[in-house]
Amino acid sequence: GESVGLHLPTLSVQEGDNSIINCAYSNSASDYFIWYKQESGKGPQFIIDIRSNMDKRQGQRVTVLLNKTVKHLSLQIAATQPGDSAVYFCAERPGYSSASKIIFGSGTRLSIRP
Amino acid sequence: DAGVIQSPRHEVTEMGQEVTLRCKPISGHDYLFWYRQTMMRGLELLIYFNNNVPIDDSGMPEDRFSAKMPNASFSTLKIQPSEPRDSAVYFCASTLDGQPQHFGDGTRLSIL
Numbered sequence: 001g002e003s004v005g006l007h008l009p010t011l012s013v014q015e016g017d018n019s020i021i022n023c024a025y026s027n028s029a030s031d032y033f034i035w036y037k038q039e040s041g042k043g044p045q046f047i048i049d050i051r052s053n054m055d056k057r058q059g060q061r062v063t064v065l066l067n068k069t070v071k072h073l074s075l076q077i078a079a080t081q082p083g084d085s086a087v088y089f090c091a092e093r094p095g096y097s098s099a100s101k102i103i104f105g106s107g108t109r110l111s112i113r114p
Numbered sequence: 115d116a117g118v119i120q121s122p123r124h125e126v127t128e129m130g131q132e133v134t135l136r137c138k139p140i141s142g143h144d145y146l147f148w149y150r151q152t153m154m155r156g157l158e159l160l161i162y163f164n165n166n167v168p169i170d171d172s173g174m175p176e177d178r179f180s181a182k183m184p185n186a187s188f189s190t191l192k193i194q195p196s197e198p199r200d201s202a203v204y205f206c207a208s209t210l211d212g213q214p215q216h217f218g219d220g221t222r223l224s225i226l
Contacts, residue, residue: 034214036217041219042219042220043118043205043207043217043218043219043220044157044205044217045217046214046215046216049214089157097211097212099145099164099169099211101159101162101170102159102215104156104157105156106156107156
């Protein structure tokens, strides 16, 4: 069946360095992609999203890249800080409407070395 | 903005008991979602509502699970009778059409 997966289950990064979290998706019909951050004991928190008609979108310290040719999504975090420690989920939705179900990946844990 | 509010934050009960989880979505949002998160299965969609009407409950595991949304500001997820395998973190999320979902902080449910 269709699925969203992550290449790396854990990622350790030096504080101040850039982090890159990767995600592969298999549903070529997916039209909308989202990155969520989940801290311990909390719910997933929206970080950034991108529609399939774009290949790059930037936020504050974060950038999402979408490569539809190879069905790959990545989240780049600039100047990683201790507060960035969390599990990061990519998610896809086969349509922009909320009536389309979001499929979540398994998550990548990001840990920050001091 | 108070965000999505869930209660209780933690629930520990014995198997066979009825469990009711509660959710208050963000005011004005017209979609409400219930998810379950476990280490083994990750984040799974159980059911979602649009304008208080259940749209898709295909993710509800069994008849022991039921969800209601009597009005735009309140929803419940009920498990009766509960079983140990129902132990998980249950999340509620809400959104406006086309917008990202906003999640509550979840209810950690333990069935003994």
